[in-house]
Amino acid sequence: MGPQSSSEAARATVSVADAVARNRAAFEEAARGRERVLDFEVLGRTVRLRLAGDSLERDLTDALRHHALPAGASEPELEICAWDRHSTGVEPDLRGVPALGEEDPGKSLIHSPRTIVHGPNGFVTVQGTVPWAAQGFDAGRRAAFLWASEPSVLGAWGERTKPFLEILHAWLIDSPWQPIHGGAVGSPDGGVLLAGGPGAGKSTTVLSCVRAGWLYAGDDYLAVRTSDGEAFAANLYGSARLCVDMAERFSELRPAEIGAVSMNGIEKRDMILSEVLPPARFGAFPIRAILLPRIAGGSRSALRPASAAEASVAIGASTMHLLRVGASAAFEKITALAGTVPVHRLDLGEDIDALPELIGSEIGVGSE
């Protein structure tokens, strides 16, 4: 099916639940005779991924494989169907979903126009006026779909390091959990959450602590929740993103590299840490402090007090734009988290190997 004109779109009517159901029917056609079923444990719940063949398996499961469960061991609380046109020949069913925006040849793939329909019970998004990817989630059925024109677009889209992020966010809206952009490291007794925009130094801090033996909850995206005056961080993905100029200082992570991306002029290396870390190193823990890193120069790193409002902005500014449904709930969860634990600026110096000791002694957290 080709893209619609805006006048056709304006006449069309689509409910999110119907659009998701129609696309799951398209998946059934694509998967006939070649379906693969993979189960994962995400935040203590079973998520089932149904694939039409194996063409998308690597790109959609690399960052989740450390959460793999025996297939069929428990009933899923979320089921995602995924397929691509290149290997199956099956298109998504986007009838009635408006396609707006103009193609801009000067924009990169990730900035292609995207049309989003969302309602009280889910969402459908389409990437590109000539669709190259689409996804949707129906909260009533806890069912989702993801379609790509070909496997290679998933890497350019960022899905390889944070697969199904929008679907997981929508699924978790009514739960205490909130996916956020940030990093977290610590031990079962407690750790720190790192927040800030691209290039702030989150990954450098996280990976220096991982090198020192700390538990890893996340580097790019992770889940947080706040309850009874305590905040918690939990791992979603086994992926990490490191500025290319820092990659040399973490040469032991080279076997985990899967590619490079350029974001806002900053080149980063994508990594799948489960290539170099055992599953026991991925975990969840109470958050004892929020750190807001920034490259300050100088020889020594230092911590100084900051406000809950600064933490709210730092977490929210790089998280909220991705979360197009449930903005109100996400804002509540993020600000509640920021108001629960102490917040510090982390002025990063050249001494990145000293960061675990600095954070460990000042905040009282660290490796087991």
Added chain:
Amino acid sequence: MEEKLDRDAPLRAASANVHSKVFDDEVVILDMKSGTYFSLRASGVDVWKLIEGHASATRITEALGERFDAPPEEIATAVDSLLDELAASALIVADPSLDQSSPSPGREEKAPFTAPQVERFTDMQELLLLDPIHEVDDAGWPHTPMTR
């Protein structure tokens, strides 16, 4: 040209796109529509709390006059300036249909007055404005929810 706020009409957040959180000495406001975060400090925190109670500009000025030690004209000028900025940023509107709450009485000893401080963060603006969003109700596109 922006229309001036009716000083005697109750105020409220402009839409469901405006989210706010009051911390001890700072208020964080997020406008999802423009992709802008705002921070209010000093007496701006008092002003925002009064807006949350649907106070009018006149009542806000009176309430700050009871709480802070400063000439009434100085407080009135600072309040008007802040409310004009919040209205121009589409964060607040006057809504005559609302009932005004009564501001809590001022402290016995007035505190020194510090004019409201406003800071805006546009970090996520470009990212947020990339994508057209169509909010739909249960009937689906093109049926949009009633404007709140």
